[in-house]
Amino acid sequence: MDEKNKLLTIGQFAALHGINKKTLMWYDEIGLFQPAAVNPINGYRCYDYHQSPILETILLLRELNVSVADIQEFMKNRSAENLKALLEQRIKELDLQLMHLQAVRKTLCNYHQDMVTLLTMDLSEISIVEKEACCLVTIDIDRDITFEKEVELITAETSRYQLGRLHDASYGSMIPVTSLLAGSFDDYTKLFIEIPLLSQKSGLHIQPKGKYIRAFHKGDWDKIPLRYQEILEQARRQGLTLCGYSYEKGINEAVIDKVEDYIVQIEIPVLG
Numbered sequence: 001m002d003e004k005n006k007l008l009t010i011g012q013f014a015a016l017h018g019i020n021k022k023t024l025m026w027y028d029e030i031g032l033f034q035p036a037a038v039n040p041i042n043g044y045r046c047y048d049y050h051q052s053p054i055l056e057t058i059l060l061l062r063e064l065n066v067s068v069a070d071i072q073e074f075m076k077n078r079s080a081e082n083l084k085a086l087l088e089q090r091i092k093e094l095d096l097q098l099m100h101l102q103a104v105r106k107t108l109c110n111y112h113q114d115m116v117t118l119l120t121m122d123l124s125e126i127s128i129v130e131k132e133a134c135c136l137v138t139i140d141i142d143r144d145i146t147f148e149k150e151v152e153l154i155t156a157e158t159s160r161y162q163l164g165r166l167h168d169a170s171y172g173s174m175i176p177v178t179s180l181l182a183g184s185f186d187d188y189t190k191l192f193i194e195i196p197l198l199s200q201k202s203g204l205h206i207q208p209k210g211k212y213i214r215a216f217h218k219g220d221w222d223k224i225p226l227r228y229q230e231i232l233e234q235a236r237r238q239g240l241t242l243c244g245y246s247y248e249k250g251i252n253e254a255v256i257d258k259v260e261d262y263i264v265q266i267e268i269p270v271l272g
Helices: 010-016 021-029 051-064 068-076 080-120 148-158 178-181 220-237
Strands: 007-009 045-049 125-129 134-140 170-176 189-192 205-206 210-218 245-250 262-270
Touching: 007 080, 010 021, 010 045, 021 045, 021 189, 051 068, 068 080, 080 125, 170 178, 178 220, 178 262, 189 205, 210 220, 220 262
Parallel strands: none
Antiparallel strands: 007 045, 125 210, 134 189, 134 205, 170 189, 170 245, 210 262, 245 262
């Protein structure tokens, strides 16, 4: 007998494909995949090697989370065109899942970096750091905006980009350097939202690549102007020219209970 025409028991055929024989029994019961023969005496199901490619296709589609109903429909109308359409749909869905996982990883890395910073920072230090360019969604505001309104605006904007929750993005506020140099330390003009893996698109704000002066402020927001004065003084002493915007964001909201423990990270681009 040709080896390919040899009949296998349900247990042998299931073992050949690394599945439980109950799966084959269920596939038979719902008419998805039936045995090559059934023993008329004992009712045992038998399969042959010719059926292996068909079963492997079904198992692939199940692994890709194609519904049983869709697989049944495909099996009734098996063709290269129909399989191509099924696979293209799943490829699109997998691409979206991969993008989501990459975004989640980037978010986790950002949170992890914030925790590393918290554990190693010197609150009194003003340092120079290198940053990569970053695309930000921005929202225009004025100095009279309330904190509650800021949260509403950020929530609405993150919804536009189909983020599930606020923790899927980093967010903060921006002050023009021209305002800081003029002594207007409360002239917040924009909120920013950093969305993981956001590509460069028209209308987005590009936080530039390069050197930044970085400092931290803990506690009362009313005292942030004093911290800005220290930053400007250090920049003057070092002959640094600041440009663009100051970017402020909280880095320890997830691990504090009291607002007085809130730490703001301040980063301002350095020209040249």
